[in-house]
Amino acid sequence: KAGVTQTPRYLIKTRGQQVTLSCSPISGHRSVSWYQQTPGQGLQFLFEYFSETQRNKGNFPGRFSGRQFSNSRSEMNVSTLELGDSALYLCASSVGAGAYEQYFGPGTRLTVT
Amino acid sequence: LAKTTQPISMDSYEGQEVNITCSHNNIATNDYITWYQQFPSQGPRFIIQGYKTKVTNEVASLFIPADRKSSTLSLPRVSLSDTAVYYCLVDRDDKIIFGKGTRLHILP
Numbered sequence: 001k002a003g004v005t006q007t008p009r010y011l012i013k014t015r016g017q018q019v020t021l022s023c024s025p026i027s028g029h030r031s032v033s034w035y036q037q038t039p040g041q042g043l044q045f046l047f048e049y050f051s052e053t054q055r056n057k058g059n060f061p062g063r064f065s066g067r068q069f070s071n072s073r074s075e076m077n078v079s080t081l082e083l084g085d086s087a088l089y090l091c092a093s094s095v096g097a098g099a100y101e102q103y104f105g106p107g108t109r110l111t112v113t
Numbered sequence: 114l115a116k117t118t119q120p121i122s123m124d125s126y127e128g129q130e131v132n133i134t135c136s137h138n139n140i141a142t143n144d145y146i147t148w149y150q151q152f153p154s155q156g157p158r159f160i161i162q163g164y165k166t167k168v169t170n171e172v173a174s175l176f177i178p179a180d181r182k183s184s185t186l187s188l189p190r191v192s193l194s195d196t197a198v199y200y201c202l203v204d205r206d207d208k209i210i211f212g213k214g215t216r217l218h219i220l221p
Binding site: 004033035042043044045048088090092098101102103104105106107 | 147149154155156157158159162200204209210211212213214
């Protein structure tokens with residue numbers, strides 16, 4: 001069974017631009033969660049989608065948004081990029097929502113200059 | 114949300130058993146305890162999950178005392194490839210919070 005895939009793997013953007021990251025979950029998984037990882041803050045939860053609905057959201061500004069499609073694929077969007085948005089963005093999928101075992105993708109390394 | 118506390122770092126030697134303890138004093142009745150492993154530049158990998166007493170799989174064992182206010186991840190006979198960051202999480206039908214993790218360094 002194919003794992004979680006994320007595209008692109010690496011991205012360089014300029015301050016003020018916007019970016020969209022994509023995540024394809026494992027087949028049959030209906031929950032997709034997004035995390036931001038930085039050396040200073042560690043792994044921080046962004047949001048979780050289950051059956052196309054946002055279930056939970058972390059403490060991030062409204063510039064961070066996401067959506068989930070009917071095939072469970074998910075996208076995350078960051079508008080008006082700031083230097084501090086440079087991070088590894090990880091997507092994880094699971095069969096169900098919440099406490100289920102999560103499978104993480106390789107991440108997208110975003111660099112904002 | 115239940116907060117977890119674990120040692121920032123640990124060193125051990127190849128072939129030894131390593132025990133990493135996590136404190137979660139305000140764990141709720143419905144919370145599960147989950148451990149993940151993360152190597153540099155990779156996403157975390159699920160190791161084990163439990164609710165009470167002891168859980169064992171091919172990779173590790175998880176010991177949870179009766180009061181569930183702490184848990185211990187046990188890695189038998191570690192190797193150099195077990196050098197990684199280990200995260201303890203207390204899950205609920207809610208936001209999943211990763212703490213700072215324990216940086217485990219295995220020495221030859």
